[in-house]
Amino acid sequence: MNILVIAHYQDDGSPYVSFVHSQVVEFVKQGHNVNVVVPTVFGKRYRYLKNRSHTVIDDIPIWYVDCLSFSNYGKYSINNLLGYRTVASAVKKILKEYSIDIIHAHTIGFDGHLAVKLKEKYHIPVVITTHGSDTIAEINLGKGEYLAKICKNADYIVAVSSKLKNLLLEVCPSLKISVIMNGFHMLPSLSVAKEPYxxxxxxxxxxxxxxxxxxxxxxxxxxxxxxxxxxxxxxxxxxxxxxxxxxxxxxxxxxxxxxxxxxxxxxxxxxxxxxxxxxxxxxxxxxxxxxxxxxxxxxxxxxxxxxxxxxxxxxxxxxxxxxxxxxxxxxxxxxxxxxxxxxxxxxxxxxxxKELTWENNAKSYLKLFDKIVSAYNACCDGGIRLI
Missing domain, CATH: 3.40.50.2000 (Glycogen Phosphorylase B;)
Known part of the structure; x- marks a missing residue:
């Protein structure tokens, strides 16, 4: 399967977002091809990101895309428009070298908006994962309808907890949504003695x-x-x-x-x-x-x-x-x-x-992706979705 991941840059010392990269690495280990588009803010200086050109890390092609941003003033309008134009240009280049079966966006707002706009243009199914603040903070700000509009245009929503799933169902009861909890790198318990108290x-x-x-x-x-x-x-x-x-x-x-x-x-x-x-x-x-x-x-x-x-x-x-x-x-x-x-x-x-590994997390996502891609292909004719 060929997967396009969209995850805006977090400046946490990883190539883009630490937990997203961990998941992507596991997708590749399990035999799938992944390209990652990483929106960055034009002109912003990041602590860890020194080179914003196209690169390959851990056998994963990563495409950094500088997007103009008007901070919170343009959060729900102009930022999305400008971001889509630059990201769409990058995706056009990617499609010359790779096919894409499914788009996986992390966070509903900016990344999710980009994904559903790309779906409109290229007729590629979209899954959006909500991780927390992208849902909770927006709902607290009264932006539930904004989230619902994006979610309705995606093919499926994944929440990392029941709390997030229930919050989204309150603003959009008809959503196709389920919970897949995040994973982590399971390391052996360190041989360090517990210090009492x-x-x-x-x-x-x-x-x-x-x-x-x-x-x-x-x-x-x-x-x-x-x-x-x-x-x-x-x-x-x-x-x-x-x-x-x-x-x-x-x-x-x-x-x-x-x-x-x-x-x-x-x-x-x-x-x-x-x-x-x-x-x-x-x-x-x-x-x-x-x-x-x-x-x-x-x-x-x-x-x-x-x-x-x-x-x-x-x-x-x-x-x-x-x-x-x-x-x-x-x-x-x-x-x-x-x-x-x-x-x-x-x-x-x-x-x-022990059960909450990235390996198990990736297996759950890949099973979902396969189901969505199969259903999407079955109901499409010449690239146009029929239902």
Whole structure:
């Protein structure tokens, strides 16, 4: 199968988007041909992207396409128009060298819009995957109709969690949509001894990650276990505020902030931590939860978020009520008090993580793609869709 992937550049150190590239690599391993179109913002300086020319990485042709952008002012109109013109030009070049059976766009907004416009021009079926903020943020801004219009023109929508699927069905009940959870690179549990009483949170230091709840809970935990330590890995607009909160609570000596660590280093911190906490909201999925499970951490997430598809409360991890720091404190104290119970939960979480590989993720997508392409070909005559 020949697949065209559209994923705008994220500047996360990968060729375009780390988790999308992981999936694409797996498509290729399973015998399929993939071209990736990567829209970038014209004139923008990126931390990691130095060469915007056509390149090949991991045997995957990657086409960087500079698009004019008028920031949020043109988000729903002129940006899409200008972006389509430049991307369509790149796709025209690709089609001279490769055939395309299906287009897979990541995120509904800009990438999804480009995909459905290409479908109109070339009569190629389209699957769009929503990962989180592309759905949640837009719906919160009252842009549900905008998302629905794009989704209706696609052949199928994939959500990475039930939360996202249900949100989209509220704005567009007739959607063809299902859930395929993201994968991750399953590495052996690192041979690092667990450090007793070590707690960890990993993620951007932004409001919706609710790191302040973890800090508030940690103050209560320290009263019971003064030997406890909290590590926070991430950076963001809330960093100064969170550090000040630690000082105000007089717990700053027991909390360590790390601005940025490579993924391998993050996994090492997970491997030696007993409990991983991320009480975020508006979270579409969160690969970091699975990584923590794979390193045998007890994982604490939030009810009603994407992680609820994976974590079954008090079976393979814990779910707290949104905004409840006391829930975090109670769970952590219980785990630190009853080490056998803590170990049992962590081991069950580890078993859960084994199923969530990119290999399994790619198999699910490829099965879906094959079904859509077969149906599309069956109902088309001379390149024109009949139904």
């Amino acid at each position: 070590t707690l960890l949170q990993v993620g951007s230091l932004i409001k919706r990650k609710n790191t302040d709840l973890t800090i508030a809970a940690f103050e209560k935990i320290l009263k019971k276990y003064p030997q406890a330590r909290l590590e926070i890995i991430g950076r963001g607009d809330e960093e100064a505020k969170l550090k000040q909160l630690c000082k105000d609570l007089q717990i700053d000596k027991f909390v360590t902030f790390y601005e940025y660590l490579a993924n391998e280093e993050v996994l090492e911190h997970m491997a030696r931590s007993q409990v991983f906490i991320m009480p975020s909201i508006n979270e579409g999925f969160g690969i970091v939860y699975i990584e923590a499970l794979s390193q045998k951490c007890v994982v604490i997430g939030t009810r009603g978020e994407g992680i609820e598809d994976i974590i079954k409360n008090e079976e393979n991890g814990f779910l707290i009520n949104p905004g409840k720091s006391e829930d975090i404190a109670d769970i952590v104290i219980k785990c630190l008090t009853y080490s056998d119970y803590c170990r049992e939960i962590a081991n069950k979480g580890f078993e859960t993580s």
